[in-house]
Amino acid sequence: MYIERQLEKKFIAVNEEYACVLLTGPRQVGKSPMLRHLMEGTARAEVSLDDLEERRLAKTDPAMFLKLHPAPVLIDEVQYAPELFSYIKIAVDNGAAPGSYWLTGSQAYRLMALAQESLAGRTAILHMSALSQSELCGAMEVSPFSLELDELQKRKAVLSPATPKEIYQRIWDGALPGHRSGKYKDRDVFYSSYIQTYIDRDVTTDIPGVDKVMFADFIRAAACRSGQMLNLHDIAGDVGVSDDTAKRWMKELEKSGIVFFLHPYSNNLLKRTIKTPKMYFFDTGLVSYLTRYSSPEILMNGAINGAILENYVVSEIIKTYSNSAKDCLLHYYRDKNSNEIDLIMESDGQLHPIEIKKSINPPTQITGAFKLLDKASVPRGTGAIICLREALSAIDSSTYIVPVWMI
Numbered sequence: 001m002y003i004e005r006q007l008e009k010k011f012i013a014v015n016e017e018y019a020c021v022l023l024t025g026p027r028q029v030g031k032s033p034m035l036r037h038l039m040e041g042t043a044r045a046e047v048s049l050d051d052l053e054e055r056r057l058a059k060t061d062p063a064m065f066l067k068l069h070p071a072p073v074l075i076d077e078v079q080y081a082p083e084l085f086s087y088i089k090i091a092v093d094n095g096a097a098p099g100s101y102w103l104t105g106s107q108a109y110r111l112m113a114l115a116q117e118s119l120a121g122r123t124a125i126l127h128m129s130a131l132s133q134s135e136l137c138g139a140m141e142v143s144p145f146s147l148e149l150d151e152l153q154k155r156k157a158v159l160s161p162a163t164p165k166e167i168y169q170r171i172w173d174g175a176l177p178g179h180r181s182g183k184y185k186d187r188d189v190f191y192s193s194y195i196q197t198y199i200d201r202d203v204t205t206d207i208p209g210v211d212k213v214m215f216a217d218f219i220r221a222a223a224c225r226s227g228q229m230l231n232l233h234d235i236a237g238d239v240g241v242s243d244d245t246a247k248r249w250m251k252e253l254e255k256s257g258i259v260f261f262l263h264p265y266s267n268n269l270l271k272r273t274i275k276t277p278k279m280y281f282f283d284t285g286l287v288s289y290l291t292r293y294s295s296p297e298i299l300m301n302g303a304i305n306g307a308i309l310e311n312y313v314v315s316e317i318i319k320t321y322s323n324s325a326k327d328c329l330l331h332y333y334r335d336k337n338s339n340e341i342d343l344i345m346e347s348d349g350q351l352h353p354i355e356i357k358k359s360i361n362p363p364t365q366i367t368g369a370f371k372l373l374d375k376a377s378v379p380r381g382t383g384a385i386i387c388l389r390e391a392l393s394a395i396d397s398s399t400y401i402v403p404v405w406m407i
Helices: 007-015 031-038 052-060 062-068 084-093 108-118 133-137 149-158 164-173 187-206 212-223 232-239 243-255 284-290 296-300 305-322 364-375
Strands: 020-024 045-048 073-076 101-105 123-127 259-264 278-281 330-334 340-347 350-356 383-387 393-396 399-403
Touching: 007 020, 007 031, 007 123, 020 031, 020 108, 031 045, 031 073, 031 101, 052 062, 062 084, 084 101, 084 108, 101 108, 108 123, 108 243, 149 399, 164 284, 164 296, 164 305, 187 212, 187 243, 187 284, 212 232, 212 243, 212 278, 212 284, 232 243, 243 259, 278 284, 278 305, 284 305, 296 305, 305 330, 305 340, 305 350, 330 364, 340 364, 350 364, 364 383
Parallel strands: 020 101, 020 123, 045 073, 073 101, 259 330, 350 383, 383 399
Antiparallel strands: 259 278, 330 340, 340 350, 393 399
16 A cells, blocks of 8 residues: 655665654655655664653653664654754764664644754755655656756656546545555545544644634635635634634644745835735645535536646645755745736746646636746746646747646
8 A cells, every 4th residue: 555755765865874864744644654664674663752651751751762762763753752852962963873763743843943953964854745646656756847848758758647637536636645545445534534633633732722623614714715815814704713813823734734835926126016925735635625525526617626726736846846855946926916927936047937727728828927027137937837738738939838747
């Protein structure tokens, strides 16, 4: 049932150089299964701080905990015992061998803060996303997505073409390994359990006394607005909480990796751009479940079909970078005259504008807003329309038409 992950190669490489490797990512994206796969046949032991007794010892007597679980060791959900970090630092400073400590956790923000405070310069930090299209296709050697024609041709050769119906099947199924591997076949039960576990374990820890039912309603209200500019006031009104509470709860979703944001592109030469970020969920299967779409066919024709396709495209592009342990500079553009560009990739000193459309034959005039970037201080590079067309095409030499399955 294990699905090979593109991040394996990068993890093995950094493990040979760093005594401590920290792997972050939302719940259920496959962090522990990948590490268990990599440690098969080795002497490495595993301990999870989901075990309350292990957690208690790690917090109250971290030195004894590390004696009972000597290196090489995998410590799962390490965010529950921040006291361990200073003791791991001592072990690293005393000459711990490369690969001594593997740490994982589902609260990336908290873990990053702990690592930067106690293990700065001593640990490699990698982020794992949910399964990518290419991983589900078994294509392990694809590079981060770019609009270089040679790179697009390489992707075309190794990825699996998909019809619009098949794309929405992928969107509806989601990308969490527990479901996609076939281990948990009932999708609704899987996602229901996911939300319940997330609230019970993470949210109640970070927000003592939180109303679990209202928080679940809050996640659902946010999912209905995935792929849109963030409007906390509207979400708060739907749930019946204050704007301040909605802000605090949204921060919790971001901290846990449930949602992420794209911020608008702006510089000193583009003065009329707005400041509001756009919100996306890390997994479109979770969005489909929360918004109560009972089949991919209904989703494909539903009210959020364009927004969830945009969510899918943005998250898939980000996965291609995180799977290679690279940063991805993504923005969107919208100004006070309502001119908008769905996505802007910034790479190699150029801005690459992208429109995302639920169409097989998108109108070419939708790329008119691309010219607005000519006013920016960074030069405009190749642009694209990413859509449901099944074959790679082009409007002209500077604007490609890229099928969603080629991301």
